[in-house]
Amino acid sequence: MKRLRWCCALFAAATTIALMPVRAQSPQTRSAAIIQLLESYGGGLYPSFKVASLGQFRSDLQNVGKPWVLAGGEADRERRRQVVALAALDGAIIAGPNDWGTARQLLEWGCAYLREGTPTAFEREWLRLSIALSQLQLDELYLVDDHVKHADARFPQDPEFAAAKIFSRYELNRLTRRPFRSAVELMRASVSSSPIPGITLDFSQGAATQRVRDTITQLERLARESTQRPRAVLRLGVLEYELGEIAASRGHLTAALDSSTDAFDRYLAYLVIGLGFDVERRPADAAGAFANAVSVDPALQSGALQLAAHYQLLGRPDDASAVLDAAFRSQSTIDDPWQYPCAHCNGWNRRIAAVHAMVRR
Amino acid sequence: MNTRRLRVALAIAAVSALPWALRAQVYRSTTTAVSVNVSVSSGNTPVLGLTAADFVLTDQRMRQTVTSVSSGEVPIDVSLVVDVSGSTESEIRRFQSAVTAMAEMLRPIDRVRLLVFSSEVRELFALSTASALPPVDRLAAGSLSSIYDAVAVPLVGAAPVGRRHLIVAFTDGIENRSVINGDQLVALAQRSDAVLHLVSPSGRLPSIQEPNEATDMRTLATGNMQALVTSPPREPRLSQAVDATGGSIHLGSSMVNDFRKILETFRSGYVLTFRPTGVAMQGWHELSVEVTRPGRYRVQARRGYFAGPDGNRP
Numbered sequence: 316m317k318r319l320r321w322c323c324a325l326f327a328a329a330t331t332i333a334l335m336p337v338r339a340q341s342p343q344t345r346s347a348a349i350i351q352l353l354e355s356y357g358g359g360l361y362p363s364f365k366v367a368s369l370g371q372f373r374s375d376l377q378n379v380g381k382p383w384v385l386a387g388g389e390a391d392r393e394r395r396r397q398v399v400a401l402a403a404l405d406g407a408i409i410a411g412p413n414d415w416g417t418a419r420q421l422l423e424w425g426c427a428y429l430r431e432g433t434p435t436a437f438e439r440e441w442l443r444l445s446i447a448l449s450q451l452q453l454d455e456l457y458l459v460d461d462h463v464k465h466a467d468a469r470f471p472q473d474p475e476f477a478a479a480k481i482f483s484r485y486e487l488n489r490l491t492r493r494p495f496r497s498a499v500e501l502m503r504a505s506v507s508s509s510p511i512p513g514i515t516l517d518f519s520q521g522a523a524t525q526r527v528r529d530t531i532t533q534l535e536r537l538a539r540e541s542t543q544r545p546r547a548v549l550r551l552g553v554l555e556y557e558l559g560e561i562a563a564s565r566g567h568l569t570a571a572l573d574s575s576t577d578a579f580d581r582y583l584a585y586l587v588i589g590l591g592f593d594v595e596r597r598p599a600d601a602a603g604a605f606a607n608a609v610s611v612d613p614a615l616q617s618g619a620l621q622l623a624a625h626y627q628l629l630g631r632p633d634d635a636s637a638v639l640d641a642a643f644r645s646q647s648t649i650d651d652p653w654q655y656p657c658a659h660c661n662g663w664n665r666r667i668a669a670v671h672a673m674v675r676r
Numbered sequence: 677m678n679t680r681r682l683r684v685a686l687a688i689a690a691v692s693a694l695p696w697a698l699r700a701q702v703y704r705s706t707t708t709a710v711s712v713n714v715s716v717s718s719g720n721t722p723v724l725g726l727t728a729a730d731f732v733l734t735d736q737r738m739r740q741t742v743t744s745v746s747s748g749e750v751p752i753d754v755s756l757v758v759d760v761s762g763s764t765e766s767e768i769r770r771f772q773s774a775v776t777a778m779a780e781m782l783r784p785i786d787r788v789r790l791l792v793f794s795s796e797v798r799e800l801f802a803l804s805t806a807s808a809l810p811p812v813d814r815l816a817a818g819s820l821s822s823i824y825d826a827v828a829v830p831l832v833g834a835a836p837v838g839r840r841h842l843i844v845a846f847t848d849g850i851e852n853r854s855v856i857n858g859d860q861l862v863a864l865a866q867r868s869d870a871v872l873h874l875v876s877p878s879g880r881l882p883s884i885q886e887p888n889e890a891t892d893m894r895t896l897a898t899g900n901m902q903a904l905v906t907s908p909p910r911e912p913r914l915s916q917a918v919d920a921t922g923g924s925i926h927l928g929s930s931m932v933n934d935f936r937k938i939l940e941t942f943r944s945g946y947v948l949t950f951r952p953t954g955v956a957m958q959g960w961h962e963l964s965v966e967v968t969r970p971g972r973y974r975v976q977a978r979r980g981y982f983a984g985p986d987g988n989r990p
Contacts, residue, residue: 492857616796617855620825623832624860627867636833643799653855654795 345371349379349402356398357676361668369410369417376402377424397437397674400425404445404670419457422449426465434469440670442466443659446479450488450657453505458483478543481533482658486526486557487550490587490656494594496559499523530554545575550658553587561591579661582611583652586618598625609638614645617653708983709743710735710952713840713871713922714965715945715976722944723973733950734964740950747946751785751839753803754778754939755830755870759847761794761821770877771846774931775812778844781939782806787839793826795853823847823882823914824854824861827872831864831917841870842942843923844935848876851911852885858913865917866960867982872923873938874914879928884911922978957983 349372352364366372380399387395403425410418422445429438446466449458463483466476481487485505495501502523518526531554537547552567568584568591575581589604602625608618619642626635650663712733716723728742756778758771779788788809790801801809823845830843856864865872876882918925926934948965955961965977 492855616825620797620828620855624828624856624864627832628860628863632832632834639829639832643802651796654853 342375345375346379349375350383353380353383353395353398353402356401356671356674357394359672359675361671364405364409366406366409369406369414369421372406373403373417373421373424376406376421380428393432393435394674394676396428396432397435397441400429400438400441401670401674403428404441404448407445407448415452415454419449419454423461426462430465430469437670437673439466439470439473440666440673442469443475444663444666444670446483447657447659447663450483450659451655453485453488455483455485474542478537478541478547479659481530481537482543482546482550484530486530487534487554488657489557490553490583490653491557492590494557494559494561494590497523498527498558501557502526527554527558545571545577545580546658548574549580549584552584556587556591556594559594561594564588564591577661578611579649579652582608582615582618582649585611586621586652589618589621598629601625602629609641612645612647612649613638613641614647615649615651615653616642617651708951709949710961710981711869712948712950712963712965712977713869713942713945714948715922715941716967717941717974718971722941723967724944726946726967726969728948730967730969731946731948732964732966732968733948735950735952735961736955737962737964738954740953742948742950744949745946746949748943750947751787752782752939752943753787753789753836753839753841754782754806755789755791755803755841755843757826757830757843757845757847758790758792759794759821759823759826759845759849760792761849770931772812774935776809777932778935778939779806779809781936789830791826791829793822795820795822797822797826797829799829820853821847821849821851822854823849823851823911824856824858826854827914827917828854828856828861828864831861831868831870831872835869840942840947841868842939843870843872843921844875844938845872846875846877846931847882848878848880850883850885851914858884858916861913862916862920865920866980868921870921871942871978872918872921873926874918874923875926875931875934875938876928877931881925881927882911882914884913920979922976924976952983959983 376399380402384392384395384399403421407418407421410421426442426445429441432438442462442465446458446462449462459480463476463479466479467473470476486501489505495504497520499518499520502518506518531551534547534551534554538544538551541547548567549571552564552571555561555564555567565588568588571584572581575584585604585608589601589608592598592601592604602622605618605622605625608615609622611618613619619638623635623638623642626632626638650660650665652660655661655663714731716726724747726745728745731742731745733740733742756775758775760768760771775790782788784805784807786806787803788801788806789799789803790809790812792798792800800812826847827843827845830841835841874882915925924938926938952961959982960980961983962980963978965975967973967975
């Protein structure tokens with residue numbers, strides 16, 4: 316969540332016109348601020364706004380949103396409905412770490428409101444983004460029980476939403492600099508980031524092992540039967556890395572490289588191959604993998620920092636400096652998987668811009 | 677062999693130096709010079725005017741001959757590393773004015789580099805003379821803290837010839853997003869000529885929140901569904917990195933005053949140069965520096981250095 320908030324702030328700084336604080340005191344001024352916010356979307360603006368209380372924002376948006384949609388008349392109704400849903404998504408994005416419960420309610424409400432209309436390309440993209448956001452929160456419970464089901468029902472032929480039921484599992488949406496080495500450690504750590512801050516449900520060794528085995532089986536099925544094969548193979552490789560199964564991980568990651576031309580996926584595969592070589596204490600091979608990642612996008616810091624550190628420790632300080640200089644002075648073309656490790660996070664910043672463009676007048 | 681080639685040769689060997697060092701017990705003298713930053717104080721006062729004869733320097737417990745001592749006249753490169761993550765949001769305005777004040781303490785021959793970090797590291801000001809530093813108005817609070825990454829950045833690269841490198845990191849945050857791990861950070865610090873200081877404006881030591889590195893998990897309830905709470909443990913690797921370079925950790929007072937003190941101590945310190953003699957060439961070289969003059973002194977210096985097969989050091 317924090318990562319996304321940060322990126323949104325960057326995006327806003329690049330594209331926005333005005334700051335619109337939605338922290339007014341009286342109901343009237345709060346309503347006016349919400350309407351001002353909604354109107355700004357139609358002008359192609361993506362305001363960077365703050366809310367004093369996410370719960371209050373949710374309540375105000377629900378109270379003001381529907382009348383505002385109706386006030387636009389029949390011709391503009393669908394677009395306005397999308398604007399309100401987008402404001403709900405943006406509110407969820409800026410939620411603080413302890414506000415995820417409220418953020419989830421915002422998303423549920425936005426999802427239900429969109430379902431009052433006919434399925435659209437906007438709704439599909441909104442669902443993909445809200446799924447990515449929930450994955451980043453490691454909120455499998457909500458995703459699998461509610462959100463993905465709604466998405467699957469609205470877009471029944473869409474392989475992406477069918478696959479999301481699997482990709483939304485806790486253990487598939489994190490990436491760490493050291494593998495957990497066991498299913499139970501992975502599960503415990505993954506669920507510790509669940510919506511209840513600091514508190515998680517524990518997994519016994521047997522339950523965790525069974526759970527991860529089941530995930531692997533489902534990913535393997537997905538890799539055989541779905542158009543989502545490259546991503547399924549990639550996630551298998553990442554999951555195996557987190558379990559400390561480095562050789563198996565490298566096999567799947569190499570297969571993912573063979574089957575995907577997507578820059579985000581390829582960068583992630585190289586990055587995890589490099590981290591795996593480090594586990595095996597093969598620094599020269601790790602440096603090679605990180606160099607491949609950097610060649611995909613020299614501006615991304617995860618690969619650049621690892622490559623620079625390896626070069627430094629391999630006695631190549633000038634090369635190390637050059638890698639960091641390039642990273643600081645280049646513009647990234649993709650999002651860094653280190654910051655966006657979840658399965659549906661690919662292209663987050665590009666897609667969040669695109670979905671805002673959809674609601675312009 | 678020029679300096680760069682020396683460094684390259686050394687560092688290549690240094691990567692896997694530790695296991696090799698155990699069997700590379702070839703003792704001979706080398707022609708490679710090693711430089712060590714040393715700060716000497718008595719109480720809170722830097723001790724000035726020391727000469728080579730006042731130092732006892734051992735390399736792997738073998739006394740070495742200090743061939744030269746230089747001090748304040750050497751130009752300094754300062755890397756300022758500023759935490760702008762959410763954990764220090766309230767400090768950002770103070771940072772903005774403090775950075776300018778810190779830069780003003782530098783001499784025309786000195787240079788400064790400004791790095792800020794939250795989830796990622798940004799170089800706001802590349803290494804240049806302090807007078808070129810513009811007003812720092814681009815600090816904005818971020819979210820997660822990549823402390824290891826931020827500290828690693830200035831540790832990377834070749835040491836500038838004829839200059840000393842001081843790194844001052846301002847953070848009291850929670851390390852939770854770096855791609856660089858603790859072992860790598862310490863390894864980089866051990867191979868660096870820079871002196872790293874850490875300043876915590878709030879007085880809190882940085883902590884770590886990485887599920888597979890933090891083991892401080894307490895069970896609150898038992899049964900089919902156990903509730904666990906994680907509490908971030910204190911972060912030991914950063915302290916080890918600071919210690920490896922001969923720097924210190926400074927807890928909670930004025931950022932500007934802390935920096936002034938660090939800079940004055942660094943500037944009034946000494947660069948001792950020696951040629952390792954009678955020690956195993958390759959691997960980790962433990963260093964010890966003492967002052968022979970009567971009195972009680974606090975001597976700060978790097979804990980050691982790595983050398984390659986020719987005895988060359990990075």
